[in-house]
Amino acid sequence: MTKLLNIATAAALSVAAIAPHGASAQAPALKRVATSDSMIWNAVAVSHDRIFVAGPRWTGxxxxxxxxxxxGVKPRPFPDTAWNSWRPGADNGAAFxxxxxxxxxxxxxxxxxxxGSPEFGGDPLPRGAKLVRIDLKADKVDRVIQLGPDLALPGSYVDDIRFNGDHAYLTDAGRPGIIVLDVATGMGRRVLEDHPAATARDGRPIVLSGQPVRGPDGKPLKVHSDPLEVSPDGRWLMFGPLEGPWSRVPTSLLDNHTVPAHDLAAAVEPWAGLPPVGGTAIASDGSLYFADLAEDSIKVRRPDGxxxxxxxxxxxxxxxxxxxxADGKLWLPVPQMDRVGLFHGGKSEMRWPVALYTLETSR
Structure with a gap:
């Protein structure tokens, strides 16, 4: 049964439990749980019976x-309309x-x-690059951490975040490097600036449907430090450019601001020769789930490699x-990022609707 819903201003969304067409032998575990004819989501988080979805403005x-x-509740902007109503000239620090x-x-x-930038490849706007925390008990923003010009540089694309005790780590897909943040104080610093482990390499194209993804300039798209995970014991940060491969570095060195840059750089070591991935999630046993872009697949790297x-x-x-x-279910947003107009001379090749799937991992 499919229930048609509306998201905010004309975002049509449907909820279903439908096995996708042409699925593989494992397909009974793969279910489509939501679709949208207007919102392109590349991120999802789930809390109890509530699903949160988000996506970049530049996708269209x-x-x-x-x-x-x-x-039972009509989908709506979260946490409120004001946070979702940014326009040029508005307060960059008080809206997404x-x-x-x-x-x-x-x-x-x-x-x-x-x-912090509404454009792909654009510079972050003043007070635009930030982390926003929402208290899900009150459904209110209760903290905003500005990523100032010393952290979000011209050309930066602050990409993703992982937590480890009192620290958070963020990747920068535009200016290769890692941001280390003291969550308590909100103070941070950039490390591994332009390190080879954080920089997209030549000869590793992002390929989907047999074709390399090309940026607005027509050249093969390069995405620097992007996916990252913290090992379950908190000892290692694993990271890499979207194209792979992955490296790792001890968190004890990342968290210590007195460690010289050259010592930190020397401590980075190879970890996994993963292909280009759309995203990852790590389980408590160290199993790494990842989306293999070239093969339209969900794979898992076990702790033994x-x-x-x-x-x-x-x-x-x-x-x-x-x-x-917590139940071992993967939630899989499918934004079809390579099909957005930005990568096709302004003409979108999206195949609507955009979907959200779940997959039982049986872990």
């Missing part, structure tokens, strides 16, 4: 930057300009990563930023 997405889908990621912390708060394919389906074309819930 219409509707709110951040929306909530809840059982361009959300690229959302993530839950260990206390159940929802964090939003705002790149072996890799298994969970499902392959053309419906999973550019899965981005999976969310792994």
């Amino acid at each position: 997405s219409r509707g709110p930057q951040l929306a909530i889908i809840a059982n 300009i361009n959300i690229n990621a959302i993530h839950m912390d260990s206390e159940g708060n929802l964090w939003i990563v705002d790149t 072996s890799i298994d394919t969970l499902v392959t389906d053309h419906a999973l074309h550019w899965v981005d930023a999976p969310f792994l819930d």
Whole structure:
């Protein structure tokens, strides 16, 4: 049964439990749970029976930057309309300009990563790049951490976030590097600036449907430090450019601001030769779930380094930023990022609707 709903200003969304067409042998575990004819979401987080979705403004997405889908409740901008109503000239620090990621912390708060620039490749606007924390008990923004010009540089695209105790780590896909943030104080610093482990390499194109993704300049798209995860024991940060491969570095060195830059750089070591991925999620046993873009697949890298394919389906074309819930279920937003107009001379090749799937991992 499909229930048609409205998201904010004309974002049509439907909720279903439908196995995708042409699925692989594992397909009974793959379910389509939501679709949209206007909102292009690349991020999802789930809290109890509430689903949060978000996506970048530059994709041509219409509707709110951040929306909530809840059982029996009409989808709506979250946490309110004001935060989703940014326009040029408005207060850059009090509204979402361009959300690229959302993530839950260990206390159940929802964090939003705002790149601060409404344009792909654009410089962050003054006070635009920020982290926004929403208290999900009150459904209110209770903290905003500005990522000032010393953290979000000209050309920066602050991409994603992971937490580790009192610290948070963020990747910069535009200016290669890692941002280390003291969550308590809101103070941060950039590390591994232009390090090879954080920089997209030549010869590793992002390929979907057999074709390399090309940026607005016509050249193969390069995405610098993008996916990242913290090991379950908190000892390692694993990261890499979207194109791979992945490296790792001890968090004890990242968290210590007195460690010289050259010592930190020397401590980075190879970790996994993963292909271009749309996003990842890590389980408590260290299993890394990732979206293999070239194969329209969801795969898992086991702690021993072996890799298994969970499902392959053309419906999973550019899965981005999976969310792994407490029951071992993966939530898979499918924004089809390579099909947006930006990468096709302004003419969108999106195949509507945009979908959200779930996959039982059986872990």
